Amino acid sequence: MSKFKAFLKGNVKEVENASLKLDRFEEAIVLRPLSSAEADKINEQCFKTKPGVKGRPERVFNVVKYNREICVASIVHPDLNDTELQESYGVRGADNLYSAMFLLGEATQILEKVTEISGIDLSMDDDIEAAKN
Template sequence: MSKFKSFLKGNVKEVENASLKLERFDEAIILRPLSSGEADAISEGCFKNKPGKKGKQERVFDTIKYNREICTASIEHPDLSDVELQESYGVRGADNLYSKLFLLGEANQILEKVTEISGIDVSMDDEIEEAKN
């Protein structure tokens, strides 16, 4: 028997999409968990070069952009790439639609749920406590 049998693709438990009901909408939005690879790709696009000390360029991470992009990537329903939906808000692009469609509090709820279902919200302290028990 293989020592890594539980890691084979067919044996891995799938994380299900999550439903999040926001008060302003009749339908819930559907969020999917993001893989590490997807988060890495998004992260790479969230660095900016800014002038630093003595004119040297420094790479700076844009946390706001990262949070917005992981939320946008996670939303399955409604389809933020839908042209009709974008036109109804007078914008082009999923990220611009996200900015118009959701209020700040709603965006925070979405981010919280995305981090939860993607396993980002588990702190090292939580894992240590779980291991102790």
């Protein structure tokens, strides 16, 4: 038996989509977990080169854009790319629809759920607590 059999794609447990019910909407939104590759791609898009010390180019990370983009990428339902839905909010593009559609508190709830189902909500405190037990 292979030492890495448990890591073969066919043997890996799938992470299911999650529903999140927001008070203002009759239906729950559906979120999917993001893969590391998807997060890396979004991460790279969130850097901007700006002039730094002595005019040297400096890469600056936009954490607000990153958080918004991982949320937009994670939403399965409703389809943020749907033209009718975008038109109803008077915007174009999934990221603009996300910003127009959700209140700050709702966006925070979405971000928390996305990080939870994608496995990035674990903090160092959780690791320390687990090690103690």
